Every structure is written in structure tokens, then in C-alpha cells.
Amino acid sequence: MxxxxxxxxxxxxxxxxxxxxxxxxxxxxxxxxxxxxxxxxxxxxxxxxxxxxxxxxxxxxxxxxxxxxxxxxxxxxxxxxxxxxxxxxxxxxxxxxxxxxxxxxxxxxxxxxxxxxxxxxxxxxxxxxxxxxxxxxxxxxxxxxxxxxxxxxxxxxxxxxxxxxxxxxxxxxxxxxxxxxxxxxxxxxxxxxRGSEIQVSDEKDSKEIPAIRNCPDAIIDWADVLQWGGVQYSRNDDADLSKLKHGNKLGSTVYMMSDHACSDYKTKDGDATLLPTGTELYEVEGYDPTYRLIAAGKLYEVSENPKAKFISDLYDIEGRLEKVSFESTQDGSLLHDFSDVAAQSFIKQFLALEYVGFEKVYSSGDQLSDKNKVFIRITLKDGTHFRISYWLDQNALTPGAFGTKELHSIVTGQL
Missing domain, CATH: 2.40.50.140 (Nucleic acid-binding proteins)
Incomplete structure (x- = not known):
């Protein structure tokens, strides 16, 4: 990335x-x-x-x-x-x-x-x-x-x-x-x-903290993300972790990009944008770690996984659905829920979609705009929820898939 x-x-x-x-x-x-x-x-x-x-x-x-x-x-x-x-x-x-x-x-x-x-x-x-x-x-x-x-x-x-x-x-x-x-x-x-100042924390097992040198940028827009095991994760800002339990420790971050990396830096395993070096990473008990991690009391969920072939390979949520809802594209507030039947049909169609990655969706040639976009909230039985964006005209969804006619029909029928 x-x-x-x-x-x-x-x-x-x-x-x-x-x-x-x-x-x-x-x-x-x-x-x-x-x-x-x-x-x-x-x-x-x-x-x-x-x-x-x-x-x-x-x-x-x-x-x-x-x-x-x-x-x-x-x-x-x-x-x-x-x-x-x-x-x-x-x-x-x-x-x-x-x-x-x-x-x-x-x-x-x-x-x-x-x-x-x-x-x-x-x-x-x-x-x-x-x-x-x-x-x-x-x-x-x-x-x-x-x-x-x-x-x-x-x-x-x-x-x-x-x-x-x-x-x-x-x-x-x-x-x-x-x-x-x-x-x-x-x-x-x-x-x-040119040269670099490398800062090393005075700990026997610490990792280097390269200071920024010769960056071509003045400002970079950092999102709260990390990479582990080849998978990239983004923080779920709205997650309630009260019902989630820490699983096994996976390791620790080795590099904080904020204040230390330029915009052309390529992320590697152990890198995080905002988490300090040495932040411990944990599995979420009961979930595949390629879907979710816990770090510093925050929930991180998959955003990119090059090994995934279907949406179900990204999201370990089969059998965990509570409800599907529409959110406001203005402020993210809850609008209304899908019917129970429509919610189950939607999630079945959604998980079966081929995962192509968001870059392919974005560069497909069709302009993605806010005019034809809806926010869909997927709420799980553990009380957590996450959002996907759906561009109706292009039948395209995050995190990187093209919908079927049946899925499109389900969504438009619930508007």
C-alpha cells in the first residue's frame, strides 16, 4: 500500500x-x-x-x-x-x-x-x-x-x-x-x-525508528491502519468492544509510519500508521485473525487481503448476522433496517461475491460519485457493526467487488 x-x-x-x-x-x-x-x-x-x-x-x-x-x-x-x-x-x-x-x-x-x-x-x-x-x-x-x-x-x-x-x-x-x-x-x-538520521529506542529488543528525511511531501493524510501477515487492516472507529475478548497474542508492531515515513513508503508486515512501535496485536476470540485484530484497545478489520478470492474470505461473519441497515451518507446515522428476509438474502449474496480489490473497482472506467452511493451497515450478533459503500449505478461495493443483479434488486427494494 x-x-x-x-x-x-x-x-x-x-x-x-x-x-x-x-x-x-x-x-x-x-x-x-x-x-x-x-x-x-x-x-x-x-x-x-x-x-x-x-x-x-x-x-x-x-x-x-x-x-x-x-x-x-x-x-x-x-x-x-x-x-x-x-x-x-x-x-x-x-x-x-x-x-x-x-x-x-x-x-x-x-x-x-x-x-x-x-x-x-x-x-x-x-x-x-x-x-x-x-x-x-x-x-x-x-x-x-x-x-x-x-x-x-x-x-x-x-x-x-x-x-x-x-x-x-x-x-x-x-x-x-x-x-x-x-x-x-x-x-x-x-x-x-543526502542522508538519514535513524533513531533507535534504547531497548534491547526495540526496532529502529527512522526519522523523516528528504520527503517530497509537506502533508500526508494518515488513516489508522496496520499490516500483519500480508493483510491490511483499518480501525473500526464505531466498534463497541465490550462483548469481544482478546485471543492469542500475534506479535507487536515494529514501525510507526506517522512522523517517520514519506508518502512513497511501501507498508510491510508490522507497520502501523498511528500505533506506536511495540504495540501488541491480539486475535479476537472466535474470529479468524485475517478478519479482525485488537490493538491498544481498538478493533482493526480487514481492508485488503491479496490472498482472498471471495468476500467470504475477507469477512468471517457467516452465521453471525444480526441485521442490515441503511446509514446516512451525510453523517453516518442509522436510517432504517432491511427486513429480516432481505437481510439474510443480502448477506448470502454479498459473501459469495468475487473479491477483486478496490483498486480494480475504482479504475473500472465508471466514475464513482456520491450521487448514487448508499451506506450499508452490517451489524453482528456481538454488537459490533461495520459499513460498506455501494454505488448503485455501477453495482460496485467496498471492499472491492461487483454486485449481482439479484443483490442490486435486494438493495433497491429496501430503499
Missing amino acids: NAKHMIFIKCLFVMLMCLSGCGSNPKSAPVDSESSVSPKPTLDAVSMPSGIDESKLSNEDAIEGYIVKKENSRILVVGRHSTDDSVNGGMNDSYSAIWFSDVTANVEIGQQVKIWIKYGELMDSYPQQGEAEHLVVKSGLKPEGARMSEAEAILQALTSLTDGSWEIPIIKDVHYDAADSIWKIFIGQNGDN
């Missing part, structure tokens, strides 16, 4: 320093552009190989940086300092990036390392490639009061970059905000003057 269908985000625009797309030699004299990091490393956690006297190694042959990728025994390390390559026709703010092979130390993505490069082993490409003569992992990067280490926060931030465009992510700045218990990681990439 495209987030352009949803509400009220203000976009922030952040322009990071321009990053170079060409290689740079880590042995060049670095220009220190490092932003504040809390705290500074205090100890060496891992070294490879052990027993080497680092005082006898030349710092000119070393790179200090972050592990941003790991593939078997290879690691990609990106420098913490920018280098000025403008004298050679390059950029004045480029970052070293080196793939190191045959790394036997127990290292992880997000860790800060210092690596001495074997002389003559560096291939001049971007990223460069080589072998490590000596490797040290820095520890002590955990601010007082923080639950997560810097490495854990960076790992979560890097994990959020799932669109495939971050081939060589550059860790520009890492900062821990103790007041809000939030890690803020600025990430850029060579050859691109």
Missing part, C-alpha cells in the same frame, strides 16, 4: 555533506570531521592475532572505523574520519571503505574497530580490498544509564536500511540522547549528498 492514502506528517529535509563515489587510500592523512560520540572507547575487547605489540605498528597503515557489513569471513569497514582527496581531483569529504578477508576474530556489524593493513595487500578499488595484519575491537562504548551499546544501536540502524540502495553506508555521527533514551545515528553514503 502506498502511504499517499494516509494523514498529517511534516517532512524534514536534511542535507548531509557530499560523499565521494571514488576510492580513497586510508593511509592518507585524515581530516577529522568526526561528530561527538558518547562515550569514547576505553578498552580493547577483541584482538586478532593476539600477542602483538601495537606500539611497534605504524598508525599510518591503520584504519579506524565501523563494521557495516559482514559476509562469512569478510567484513566491510568504513572509516570514522573523512579524507581530503580534492588535490587529486576527488572530493574533500570522502570516506575510506575496505573489505577485509579472512577475518577470524569474533566481530559483529556495528562494532568500532582499528585495523592495521598488511603492506602491499590493498587493492585500489572502491571499496578497497585487503587483509588485516592486526585487528582490535573497541569496547566501552556504552553511555552511563544506557541499556544498549553503541554497536547494538548501530546494528539496528543499519538493519533498517532495507531498500537496497545503501551499498556502502557511512556512519557519520552517533549520539545518545539520555533525556529521551534514544540513540541517533546519522548515516550517509558516498556519491550522494
Whole structure:
């Protein structure tokens, strides 16, 4: 689903320093552009190989940086300092990036390392490639009061970059905000003057909260929706949950789109527009979870399910009908009920309709307007109800179906 269908985000625009797309030699004299990091490393956690006297190694042959990728025994390390390559026709703010092979130390993505490069082993490409003569992992990067280490926060931030465009992510700045218990990681990439601030909640099992960057929109209309198991749900604002019971816990939301996503963002499982990250999702006892969920004391009902073939695959309501009614298209107030016979005939016809999706209904070529639309309220025995829209001239209904002649006759006969 495209987030352009949803509400009220203000976009922030952040322009990071321009990053170079060409290689740079880590042995060049670095220009220190490092932003504040809390705290500074205090100890060496891992070294490879052990027993080497680092005082006898030349710092000119070393790179200090972050592990941003790991593939078997290879690691990609990106420098913490920018280098000025403008004298050679390059950029004045480029970052070293080196793939190191045959790394036997127990290292992880997000860790800060210092690596001495074997002389003559560096291939001049971007990223460069080589072998490590000596490797040290820095520890002590955990601010007082923080639950997560810097490495854990960076790992979560890097994990959020799932669109495939971050081939060589550059860790520009890492900062821990103790007041809000939030890690803020600025990430850029060579050859691109844009970047992102990724905010990570200081919880061991938290998910990243990417802040808005470079959005093309000023305002987006958010509806209260979520996605789980490939199904998209919308909040039923009018639902009375007093007779509904929580079933099994399904999981928790992992991303809140409001204030964090642009309109071109594609929703994924665990995403919600307005529910905070970590909101627990529950089945509704007695109902198929592809039809209904409960989250934060609210009822969410299916709006789109790509696996559904018939309306009955969407709505788990067979045998649960209380009544069918007309609502005002002006204010949603109740107008009058169908007869009992008409209600049962309608629901039978409705559930048997082929589900084609609302996009197909909307793009069918016939203009859908309010002039020929009626609201139909379907009330269930548990006291809850939901609304469908029915365009009489086009014989089209939400959530995405075309009616039969018999269904059309039933509805018009009850007006």
C-alpha cells in the first residue's frame, strides 16, 4: 500500500555533506570531521592475532572505523574520519571503505574497530580490498544509564536500511540522547549528498525508528491502519468492544509510519500508521485473525487481503448476522433496517461475491460519485457493526467487488 492514502506528517529535509563515489587510500592523512560520540572507547575487547605489540605498528597503515557489513569471513569497514582527496581531483569529504578477508576474530556489524593493513595487500578499488595484519575491537562504548551499546544501536540502524540502495553506508555521527533514551545515528553514503538520521529506542529488543528525511511531501493524510501477515487492516472507529475478548497474542508492531515515513513508503508486515512501535496485536476470540485484530484497545478489520478470492474470505461473519441497515451518507446515522428476509438474502449474496480489490473497482472506467452511493451497515450478533459503500449505478461495493443483479434488486427494494 502506498502511504499517499494516509494523514498529517511534516517532512524534514536534511542535507548531509557530499560523499565521494571514488576510492580513497586510508593511509592518507585524515581530516577529522568526526561528530561527538558518547562515550569514547576505553578498552580493547577483541584482538586478532593476539600477542602483538601495537606500539611497534605504524598508525599510518591503520584504519579506524565501523563494521557495516559482514559476509562469512569478510567484513566491510568504513572509516570514522573523512579524507581530503580534492588535490587529486576527488572530493574533500570522502570516506575510506575496505573489505577485509579472512577475518577470524569474533566481530559483529556495528562494532568500532582499528585495523592495521598488511603492506602491499590493498587493492585500489572502491571499496578497497585487503587483509588485516592486526585487528582490535573497541569496547566501552556504552553511555552511563544506557541499556544498549553503541554497536547494538548501530546494528539496528543499519538493519533498517532495507531498500537496497545503501551499498556502502557511512556512519557519520552517533549520539545518545539520555533525556529521551534514544540513540541517533546519522548515516550517509558516498556519491550522494543526502542522508538519514535513524533513531533507535534504547531497548534491547526495540526496532529502529527512522526519522523523516528528504520527503517530497509537506502533508500526508494518515488513516489508522496496520499490516500483519500480508493483510491490511483499518480501525473500526464505531466498534463497541465490550462483548469481544482478546485471543492469542500475534506479535507487536515494529514501525510507526506517522512522523517517520514519506508518502512513497511501501507498508510491510508490522507497520502501523498511528500505533506506536511495540504495540501488541491480539486475535479476537472466535474470529479468524485475517478478519479482525485488537490493538491498544481498538478493533482493526480487514481492508485488503491479496490472498482472498471471495468476500467470504475477507469477512468471517457467516452465521453471525444480526441485521442490515441503511446509514446516512451525510453523517453516518442509522436510517432504517432491511427486513429480516432481505437481510439474510443480502448477506448470502454479498459473501459469495468475487473479491477483486478496490483498486480494480475504482479504475473500472465508471466514475464513482456520491450521487448514487448508499451506506450499508452490517451489524453482528456481538454488537459490533461495520459499513460498506455501494454505488448503485455501477453495482460496485467496498471492499472491492461487483454486485449481482439479484443483490442490486435486494438493495433497491429496501430503499
